[in-house]
Amino acid sequence: MITELAILFVFIVILMVLAGYSWASLNTAMKRREKFQMRVNEAVAPVARPANYIDEQISLAKVVTPTEMMLQRAANIIDVDLQQAETYPIKWWLVPVLSLFITWFFVFLAIHPLHSYAVFVYLIGFTAGWLIITKFIFSWLNNRRNAALLEQFPDALNTIVRCVRVGIPIGEALRTVAADSPEPTRAEFQIMADKVQIGIPLDIMLRELSQRIKMTEYQFFATALTLQSRSGGGITQTLETLAEVIRKRVGLKQRGYALTSEARTSAMILAVLPFVAGGAIFVMQRPYIALLFYTSGGQACLGAAILMLLTGLGIIQFMISNVLK
Secondary structure (H helix, E strand, C coil): CCHHHHHHHHHHHHHHHHHHHHHHHHHHHHHHHHHHHHHHHHHCCCCCCCCCCCCCCCCCCCCCCCCHHHHHHHHEEEECCCCHHHHCCCCCHHHHHHHHHHHHHHHHHHHHHHHHHHHHHHHHHHHHHHHHHHHHHHHHHHHHHHHHHHHHHHHHHHHHHHHHCCCCCHHHHHHHHHHHCCHHHHHHHHHHHHHHHCCCCHHHHHHHHHHHHHHHHHHHHHHHHHHHHHHCCHHHHHHHHHHHHHHHHHHHHHHHHHHHHHHHHHEEEEEEEHHHHHHHHHHHHHHHHHHHHHHHHHHHHHHHHHHHHHHHHHHHHHHHHHCCC
C-alpha cells in the first residue's frame, strides 16, 4: 500500500510539474506575440494622428489584456495575490508544493477507514484537499498582511495630515510615512514615494495602489487623494475622518478577539487533550494503545479520529474567523 501511494504521489508531482511548465511556456509565448503585434501596429501607424479630445474622468479602473485576465483567474483559484507575491514570507510557488505533501498525509490517513473507496479518495479527495489547503494557506497569508496594514493605516494617515498642514507636499509626506512606519506599511508607502519622485502622475500611482492592495480603506484613500489632486480643496479633514473610522474598526476587532478568547482556548485544549491522553495511556498501558498502530482496525480508527479532530478544529476556526469579520 505504501509503495502504491509513493508511486501515485510521484506521478501526481510529475504531472503538476509538466502542467506548470506547459502553462508558463504558453503564457510566455502569448506575451511575446502581444509585444510583437504592438510593435507592428506602432510601425505601420501614421506619424500624425488626429487629436481626439475626450473628457477626462476620474477612474481607478485599468484595462487588462486577455493574458493578464487568464493569469489572474488562474491565481484566483488558489487565492494567490501575484501583485503581492514578493511580500510572502516564502516563495509563493512553494506553497502548492507544501500543500501537496499535507494533502498526501491526509489521504494516507483517510485510506485506512475508507479502504473500500480508495479510488474515490485518490481521485476526488486528493484534488479537493490540495485545492482547499492551498487556498487556506494563501488566504491566511493575505489576511495576516491586510490586518497589519489596516492596524497601521490610521497612524500613517495622521502623519500625512500633519505634513500637509505644515505645507509639506504630498510626495514628501508619503516619504515621511515610509521612513517612520513599520512593515508592511513602510514598503507600500516607499513604493508610492519612489513613483512620485521619478515623475509618475499621482493619480496613476494611486490607481496602482488601489489595485495592489485590495482593501476598501486604501481604495477610499486613493480616491480622496485623486480628487484633491485634480480639483483642489482640503484633504486633511477627510483623512482625519478616515483614520478615526479605521481606529474604531480596529478596536471593534480587538474586542471581538477578547470575546472569542474562551472559544479559542477551548479549541486549543481540545486539540492538545487527545495527545496528552494518548501519551498517558502509552506510558501506563502500552499494549492497550499499541492496537491502534499494529492492527488494520486500529489504524482505521486512528486515521478517522485524526481526520475528525482536524475537521472539528477547522470548523471552530472558520466560525471564529467569520465572527471577527
